[in-house]
Amino acid sequence: MTVSSRPVSGLRAPLVVAAAHLLACAAFLTAFLTHRDDLPDPVATHFSGSGGADDFTTLDAFPYGALGILLVMALLCTGLVFATRGHRVLVGLGCAVAGLLGAVVVAVVLNNAGAETADSVRLGPGTLGAALAVAAAATALGVPAGGRGPAAPQAEPDDPFAEPAPRFALRKGESVVWTRGAGSRPVLAGGVALVAAGALMTPLAGWVSGVGLAVGGLALCACFAVRVTVDRHGLTVNVLGLPRPRVRIPLDRIEEATCRDVEPLRDLGGWGYRAVPGRSGFALRSGPAVVVRLTTGSEFVVTVDDAATAAALLGALAERERERTTPGGG
Amino acid sequence: MLVRLDHGSPVPLGDQIAAAVRGAIADATVSPGERLPAARALADSLGVNVHTVLRGYQRLREEGLIELRRGRGAVVTADPAAPGRARLTDGVRALVADARALGVSDEELVKLVRGGLAGR
Numbered sequence: 232m233t234v235s236s237r238p239v240s241g242l243r244a245p246l247v248v249a250a251a252h253l254l255a256c257a258a259f260l261t262a263f264l265t266h267r268d269d270l271p272d273p274v275a276t277h278f279s280g281s282g283g284a285d286d287f288t289t290l291d292a293f294p295y296g297a298l299g300i301l302l303v304m305a306l307l308c309t310g311l312v313f314a315t316r317g318h319r320v321l322v323g324l325g326c327a328v329a330g331l332l333g334a335v336v337v338a339v340v341l342n343n344a345g346a347e348t349a350d351s352v353r354l355g356p357g358t359l360g361a362a363l364a365v366a367a368a369a370t371a372l373g374v375p376a377g378g379r380g381p382a383a384p385q386a387e388p389d390d391p392f393a394e395p396a397p398r399f400a401l402r403k404g405e406s407v408v409w410t411r412g413a414g415s416r417p418v419l420a421g422g423v424a425l426v427a428a429g430a431l432m433t434p435l436a437g438w439v440s441g442v443g444l445a446v447g448g449l450a451l452c453a454c455f456a457v458r459v460t461v462d463r464h465g466l467t468v469n470v471l472g473l474p475r476p477r478v479r480i481p482l483d484r485i486e487e488a489t490c491r492d493v494e495p496l497r498d499l500g501g502w503g504y505r506a507v508p509g510r511s512g513f514a515l516r517s518g519p520a521v522v523v524r525l526t527t528g529s530e531f532v533v534t535v536d537d538a539a540t541a542a543a544l545l546g547a548l549a550e551r552e553r554e555r556t557t558p559g560g561g
Numbered sequence: 562m563l564v565r566l567d568h569g570s571p572v573p574l575g576d577q578i579a580a581a582v583r584g585a586i587a588d589a590t591v592s593p594g595e596r597l598p599a600a601r602a603l604a605d606s607l608g609v610n611v612h613t614v615l616r617g618y619q620r621l622r623e624e625g626l627i628e629l630r631r632g633r634g635a636v637v638t639a640d641p642a643a644p645g646r647a648r649l650t651d652g653v654r655a656l657v658a659d660a661r662a663l664g665v666s667d668e669e670l671v672k673l674v675r676g677g678l679a680g681r
Binding site: 402404405406407408409410411412458460462463464469472474537540544 | 562563564565566567568569590595596598599601602603606607608609
């Protein structure tokens with residue numbers, strides 16, 4: 232029973248999101264086809280903050296442009312939900328995007344149809360409010376329909392702590408450190424290129440865009456050039472080879488350390504420094520990762536080569552720490 | 562890279578650190594051109610003095626395996642032959658240890674090595 236139900240629940244959430252987007256497309260097509268003769272040519276398609284029209288599209292191109300946007304967002308949202316095996320936040324977001332886009336394109340059609348010329352078309356805050364309401368309603372309907380999703384990491388019975396970390400025999404009074412650089416060269420190159428582009432842009436296009444690019448590049452580098460260290464303090468992830476910023480899991484917060492294969496998109500919802508309910512950490516690539524179960528019950532993950540050694544050492548150090556803090560106990 | 566320090570061993574701590582890093586270079590855990598952890602960070606991890614770590618790094622520099630640069634820290638020599646060199650140095654150390662264990666004098670050992678070199 233459980234075996235046959237699993238694939239169904241895996242497809243349910245993406246199907247719900249896809250259906251929401253198809254509904255939005257259908258609503259747009261219905262509105263467009265019924266009001267086609269009332270529409271001005273060109274159609275007002277872009278609106279300034281005050282609600283007045285400030286950009287226009289020819290009547291012939293309008294339906295293709297609108298459907299194009301709707302379908303691209305449909306593919307994007309459905310793909311994300313599928314890749315994360317129905318993560319609830321993404322299901323909600325996907326439905327909200329469908330509702331918002333659908334309501335906006337329908338409002339654009341209706342407002343255009345009601346106006347004499349395209350210049351007089353308005354799309355005010357009232358429309359935005361209505362669109363947000365539709366988005367909220369879509370989310371409220373879509374999330375329960377999408378099923379429970381992967382939610383807690385414990386809901387993966389077929390992916391247990393597969394490799395019970397090999398024992399690491401610590402000699403008495405021995406001091407040990409395991410450390411290794413981890414990162415993604417292509418992403419790092421991209422980050423450095425962004426910083427360089429930022430430096431170039433500063434004299435050319437003003438410091439706002441320059442600093443923006445440079446900060447983005449630095450953030451990218453920071454998430455993808457890390458050093459992972461296991462020592463008497465616990466598990467430490469340093470960024471950019473600097474002492475700080477860093478993420479440190481002290482030994483006394485570690486329940487168990489294991490090595491496991493991690494898929495960034497599926498397990499952490501993407502690459503870089505990520506946090507999803509019940510799990511956080513650095514996902515720089517798919518493959519072996521040190522997975523630490525904390526005393527709080529959640530997990531900390533960091534993908535790094537030779538994770539098996541790191542996990543074994545971390546487990547042994549945590550055990551030594553427990554024995555030290557509870558004298559006479561075992 | 563795994564560094565284990567045995568405080569009870571007669572081998573100086575700096576040499577133990579050097580041996581561990583050399584092993585990591587030899588088995589390509591640390592690749593040529595890669596930066597080693599900062600001496601201060603490694604010393605803090607191991608609970609030893611910074612100078613102990615620096616002594617180990619200095620030894621590796623003398624062996625031509627790493628470069629120490631002001632501001633950049635310790636970097637593995639960007640020579641693709643570095644792992645091989647590290648293995649060779651490891652081999653020499655093993656040879657010396659064997660000779661000492663067998664009671665072979667230093668002069669005798671050098672003579673043996675010379676003979677080996679002259680052989681082919």
